[in-house]
Amino acid sequence: MTKKVSPLTDLQIASQATMKSIWTIAKEAGIPEEAVEPYGRFKAKIDVTKLAESSKDGKVVLVTAISPTPAGEGKSTVTVGLADALSKLGEKTMIALREPSLGPVMGMKGGATGGGYAQVLPMEEINLHFNGDIHAITTANNALSALIDNHLHHGNVLRIDPRRITWKRVLDMNDRALRNITIGLGGPTQGVPREDGFDITVASEVMAIFCLATSLQDLKERLARIVIGYTYDKEAVTVRDLGVQGALVLLLKEAFKPNLVQTIEGTPALIHGGPFANIAHGCNSLIATNTARKLADIVVTEAGFGADLGAEKFMNIKARQGGFSPDAVVIVATVRALKMHGGVPKNQLAEENVQAVTDGLVNLAKHIDTIRAFGVQPVVALNKFITDTGAELEVIFEWCEENEIRVALTDVWERGGDGGIALAQEVLKLLDEPNNFAPLYDVEQPVSDKITAIVQKVYGGLGVVFTEQALKDLKNIENNGWGILPICMAKTQYSFSDDPKILGRPEGFTITVRKIIPKLGAGFLVCLTGDIMTMPGLPKTPAALQMDIDLQGNAVGLM
Template identity: 75%
Template sequence: MMTITKPLTDLDIANNATLKPITEIARAAGIPEDALEQFGRYKGKIDPNKIPGRPDGKVVLVTATSPTPAGEGKTTVTIGLADALKQLNQKVMVALREPSLGPVFGIKGGATGGGFAQVLPMEDINLHFNGDFHAITTANNLVSAMIDNHIHQGNELKIDPRRIIWKRVLDMNDRALRKVVVGLGGPTQGVPREDGFDITVASEIMAVFCLATSLKDLKERLSNMLIGYTYDRRPVFVKDLGIEGALTLILKEAFKPNIVQTIEGTPALVHGGPFANIAHGCNSIVATQTARKMADIVVTEAGFGADLGAEKFMDIKARVGHFRPDAVVVVTTIRALKMHGGVDKSNLTQENVHALLLGIKNLERHIETIRNFGIEPIVAVNRFVSDTEAEICTLMEWAKKNDIRIARTNVWAEGGKGGLDLAKQVLEVLDQPKQFAPLYDVTEPIEQKITTIVQKVYGGIGAVFTDQAKRQLKQIEENGWSDLPICMAKTQYSLSDNPKLLGRPEGFTITVREIIPKLGAGFLVCLTGDIMTMPGLPKEPAALRMDVDEKGDAVGLF
């Protein structure tokens, strides 16, 4: 009788892996004993001030084509690439973002890679981790509590309740909290006003947390966060409330990067987690820079496609951190390209070379985007069992014809071994000369900076501004806040601001409906299309498949 075995899930593979004590991982990475703070046996935090100085390692950025529900596996490839470089005897670390509980229980189910290319312990990392997001949530909501208390206690600053732009946050997808009224119930309950919630990863404190270079810089950035305006429309900042010290106190331990490991024992720093569609989509600068002090190569990722996370990595993070990516990998899949070529998700396992060729146009746009920054990318084709030889050959021939570096990867099934071809190509380009430069100068007019992004990254014609955005633009200019980078908040599913326009749309404009100054983070957020800073849950949330067994082990995380 034939025995049918269920295929291993990511959680199965993670649970069957043999973890090394975090002290052993830290020792091998060159982390001094007094710099490591243990959180149990397999997790820890690093005090970056106790890491000895050495030449900074090179940075490899992993990005992707426009994501589809088929999944591209960008984080999986990032981890597998790091493991492959380790197999090639490179001193390497991986630097990733922390998962948000909203997507974990919503659609994604987890964000620690997959198969044999995971960071571990995946259950802990996906659920609360070392408490960083809770600290950020608490700090954000202390600001909210202090604003409302200040108004209740006499409002010495003359804050106009109608012009408060600071929102409360929660690390969960909860659309019912997008717009609320607080302070109801009489005089002792505060002053009634309209308010709302963002998801924690959209908080400006998350952006500040990830862009600050030191505790001193963190405190200064926190103090400069704009919370609203007075009755005579003068700006009010956190420093006016006098709580930047308290916020820094809440965040000081969270600010230390977290260290874990991959299945193959490669050290991994997992720290910070802004989304790339509503924020800048990169892990913390302090984690990246700490990794560079310990490794010759740091492999990191930026959220969603190159039009979002990679653009912000190079126009915002690299600019603030004073470094550049030394190599860029663009992850794609045969399935995703076919979907961009018009194939329905239900038919992606069927061979369709014609749709693949149509979908390659999306990949072309992302390659052009990376080239616009002065870097020649490497395309990583993340293999799936449904990929046919005809489809793979078509993609490889297209790359050869267009002089594009390309590598097939199979890290989900093989771990680092499945990424050796990609790793060898990365090593080849690391020392090649580059002409990296951000796309725009921050001193350019705001409209010009936005137009540059739309044209050189999205492939559109330009931007149009709503009346509200025009009023905000005028106010920003009058207050002298124009000389800041742009952080576009845009759908991840399309190069345009319409999530239904897949592939490589042309002739479109981007509608900017709001421009929000994030002065602590040091950028201007431009809300486009229907993008929301508080997501909602899908019809069948991933939470429905999650449980705990009798041993106390997680079920349903993936």
């Protein structure tokens, strides 16, 4: 079975697609006209307060993947293709995806809307600014920073210690030069000098709150709980203490409405919110997922990177806070990625290497074990590339059969929904079966026990090592009564360990937690491990170098 190579790029395929008007998409999705706020002809925001009350809760299909490699796994592409395939089979289906961040779009990825004939549209507008949501989150975050520094300048009634301010500014771009800065220089009229820094917007707690809030009032209350720093007496200072939660929610009220778009084949998609999975919780907004569940019988959603990151956080954080469980899980794998996990360098992936595929299956096996540990049975989506050989594919199918693992070959990049029918049929079988979903730990457990549970059950490590700073953070968390929150691990996506160079399925390792940051508004504790950065840098050859516009003003170089 060979896969044709399209002479067109993803952007060219998208630009040649015939889109339905957003009014048609909304009507087909069951969204009343009064709830639709169009942003041009093909995008809209949905006012969920104007949707009819419904007791229906559609089933949730989570798409995750094996540990990502530079070879690419195509998780978003499979997500879109699976939804199109389910629609072709007569199932009322809706997609719920994250919004792309400009940082990775201009950096390594070049786009985040699927690929080939399994894309959400209009891809160039979604990848570049979209409907302004991430800019609104950036503005709200930085408005809080400005208000903090203004409070210091005008007398500091709350006695905030400038050395203990934990709130950072953000920017929706990879910019390593802004990780650590000094502000307030230039004399008394310029503010109070202090050290500060930037995170990327998708790592902001405002983004996490935005994606976990269930209403505007919930959003406001969560914003009020944000800890921005500590007083000279080491008491926590919150947004509520500053009294600015009203202003922040006002800046976010329009962005908080989910965005409606469509796939090439006309399947409705809600794209809303975009936290990274390696430094945040990696899932689209809860309000978009819940809205889709009310409108469709099946909701296909994804969580960032491998099952050890996005899926773990989807299960332990999003599903827990949202009060629902995933009804089926798809794990995307490729021959190329398995060969890399089996020790083959990227420049040799086109060569047949059955042994490397076999060796790399240990990575897939661990992700399957993780999903099963949550009480859910997965299906493997084997995303096909032209360089895959029959022998390489056969060894994967034989392994899956021996281990009683559902598997389906997918070719949605080339064939759209038609290439995902086999996968859709396997997913439908899973949806008819009961599962025993449960999070992997109880939030009432001690913080160290919850972290250890993730390291041992999800990563396959021996345990956790806490640095001196992490132990201080742990004591502060316990003293303030914040220990009942779930855990959000900030870890490299490339390895189960905290060393991105160790691929496959490493054993006998420990995870070093170097800092624990309480995110009371989001409702979790962020544990920084290894060298993970909350402000990434651009690669030596960023994707931005390929981007341009043509003489007609059309985008060029976005994949």
